Amino acid sequence: MSHYRVAVHITPRRGILDPQGKTVADALHTLGFSAVQDVHVGRYIIVELDAANSNAVEQSTREMCERLLANPVTEDFAIASVEPI
């Protein structure tokens, strides 16, 4: 068993109205970042866990996302990184 730190991105699913992202995009436009096309605001979750190897970490993290961390109806998730610590 090793100790790992895994990071997960949770983002609103494309096509679902994201008023928070739109508001941030509007604010960036106001600041002069006129090149900004689109913004989406999501969550970044860091989980520390013990596992046999990084494959087991990914599998377990995926299950955490499917069951709790992300809502399958409205959100997508992606494992951003897995590192031993």
Next chain:
Amino acid sequence: MKFGIVSFPGSNGDFDAYQSVAETLGEEAVYLWHKDHDLQGCDVIILPGGFSYGDYLRAGAIARFSPVMQDVVSFAKSGGPVLAICNGFQIACEAGLLPGALLRNESLKFVGELVRVRVETTDTMFSNRYEAGAELRLPIAHGDGRYTADSETVDRLEGDGRVVFRYIGGPADADEWWSPNGSTRAIAGIVNEAGNVLGMMPHPERAVDPLLGSADGLAVLESLLARVAV
């Protein structure tokens, strides 16, 4: 008839639900603790409004894994009536008792006001005491009330007559489809396929006496009383 009202940490509509049942409707009401596995033989379960578990992660996401929710889900799957109000609606969606999800209001603002809601079907155990098409005044108080589901699901809800309540009106110059939170097709309340779970963002339990500004919510409880066999 015995109503069980689930208290989660952060529930704030449980007392209102209790009062509306025990004082106004005049039926038996008990609180059910979220950590217990005991529905105490209740005939109807109410998942009340509030901010269970601080709305951490997503509204309702943590509460759905409360010990009591396993029993509520079994109760619902075996046909037991569940009235899920506001945060209760969010919990019921997270628990898979109802399709879709409740997202942040389109305005990004918490909305607390009396709104107009239309009864879209009286053919449910929660709405049989209303007149078809009746316009109600019910309070809402939520930040995450934008009902969202894929268009196939929403079409099915509409086609099956499972949209029970819809927001109407609003500001005088608004069109028919004004909604206070940006809900898909102004949906305010839906039932599951079997018709025994109602999720709604407006608070019928806070509109049971003219002193409260409206008594239009009482018929939800009266409908249950009329339809549910004890």
